[in-house]
Amino acid sequence: MGGSKLREVRLSRFERMRGRLRRAYESGRESARARRPADPDERVASPSSPGPAAPPTATVVGAEPSAPVFASTNSQDDGEVPHALRLAAAWCWRLIVIGIVTWSLLKIVGTIRIVIIPLAVALLLSALLAPAVGWLLRARLPRSLATGVVLVGGLAAVIGTLTLVVNEFIQGVPELSEKSSQGVRQIQDWLKTGPLHLSDGQLNRYIDEAQSWINGNTEKFTSGALNTAATLAEVLTGTVLVLFATFFFLRDGSNIWRFLVRLLPVKARWKVDDAGRASWATLGAYVRATVLVAFIDAVGIGIFLVIFDIPFAFPLAALVFLGAFIPIVGAFLSGVVAVLVALVDSGPVTALIILGVVIGVQQVEGHVLQPLIMGRAVAIHPLAVIIGIAAGVVLAGIAGALVAVPLIAVLNTAIRRLAARTVPDTPPDAVVVASQAP
Known part of the structure; x- marks a missing residue:
């Protein structure tokens, strides 16, 4: 008698557990159906309105017409604007943004051009000298030594060429000055005897006007000389930066590039x-x-x-x-x-x-x-x-x-x-x- 009651208790617990599992299963199915996109061929009747659902192409009498859907607009008001005008406006504001960004970049480059230009020149020199560094590296030289040898050799070649140019120029200036004076006298003779037929008075007047113009613009020439001195200081500073940047570009260029690439998103x-x-x-x-x-x-x-x-x-x-x-x-x-x-x-x-x-x-x-x-x-x-x-x-x-x-x-x-x-x-x-x- 006690065994039969015990079995009944166990069966009732089993039935309650099975009922709970069934209800959970039915709830899961209903939630999955709700998340699944509706199939236009299915005819699902709404509990509030029993009976077969109207097909997608059917016209329901008495129902309000649905609002048109515009795939390329964010609101119904945008749909009233002609497509060509919306397209032109989209192009315009994008071009304005690009123009502002470009102008800002140019202003930044113009402000720090003292740094940007030497770095650009260093990149050009690095691209020119990189094969020579590669040859020395294949000859088993350390990277720093190979870079130093190539940079010093290139610098020596530039200094030697400039020395030859300056020496030849210094030696030839006296002869060229004498010939320039002869050329000026020939031009004066041509102005007198040529098609213009200028007189000595006219020539002297033009020479006096040129002299007075030079005297009147002496201040501009002086300011130009000061600007030239400032430019010379910038050139010297840029030259030092070019040398240092070229050395490190040649020695550590690959590592610098990998570091910059790692700053970007993975994709x-x-x-x-x-x-x-x-x-x-x-x-x-x-x-x-x-x-x-x-x-x-x-x-x-x-x-x-x-x-x-x-x-x-x-x-x-x-x-x-x-x-x-x-x-x-x-x-x-x-x-x-x-x-x-x-x-x-x-x-x-x-x-x-x-x-x-x-x-x-x-x-x-x-x-x-x-x-x-x-x-x-x-x-x-x-x-x-x-x-x-x-x-x-x-x-x-x-x-x-x-x-x-x-x-x-x-x-x-x-x-x-x-x-x-x-x-x-x-x-x-x-x-x-x-x-x-x-």
Whole structure:
């Protein structure tokens, strides 16, 4: 009797537990159905309105029409605005934001250009000297020693070249001054006997006006000299910064780049790293190709200067070499200086011949050397080059013109790689962790 009561108690507990499990199961099913998106083919009747539900395309008499849904607007009021006007407004405010950000960046760059320009020059020198450091590293030299050897060797080459240029210039100045005086007298004779037929009184009056103008602008010249002194201090400070930055870029460039990439979100690191390495390769190719083109320009013009016995042949060739780092206009402007020296020293016929040589060298550079040496990797449209040089001159003078074109080349490569939909290659130093099989 007691055993039967015990079994009944156990069965009642079991039934209550089973009922609880069933209710929990039914509650879970109802919540899952509520979260599942409704199927338009299902006909689910509402408990408050029994009977079959109306199909999606049915018209319910007496019901209020539903409001139109605009996928591209946030409110019903935006739907009343024409699509073209909304699109134009969206473009306008985005362009305004981009313009404000660009203007702010230019103001910041203009404020700290004393730091930005030396760092940019250091990057150019690092891209030029990096292969030499790589050769010494493959020869088992320590990284610091290899970087120091390359930097000191490059600095010695620059100082030696400048010493030769200055010495030749000092030796040739007296002769050029004498010939300049003769040229001025020839010009005076031509003004008297030429088409203008100026008298001695007119010439003296023009000379007096020029002298009075110089005397009246002495203060401006003095302020310009003070500005030149300040500029000289900035150049010296920038030179020291260039040397230190170049050394550390050559020695620790990879570590610096990895540190900068790690500051970005994880999903963007590989993409940015791929674009940065491609941009660095473009910068190196551009600098090395520019050096080769500048050397060819300097040799070509220098040979004709030697053939026609023009004074300062080596300094003028060195000036052409430096000017060639500013594409399209640099070598031409430096060549014009050679033409003026030829005009003073040897007359108009020789000057016209040197001018033809300068123009010919420029044509060879633009149509043969640039496409052949630089190739498609750093091909930039001439209009972009001219605009970049003009903007660089306005923002930072000669240094800005020097940095503008390689900056455009680097940005061109970086934007193309970032906009590409391909997956970048795995970095060589990446660590891939594979899951073990169970």
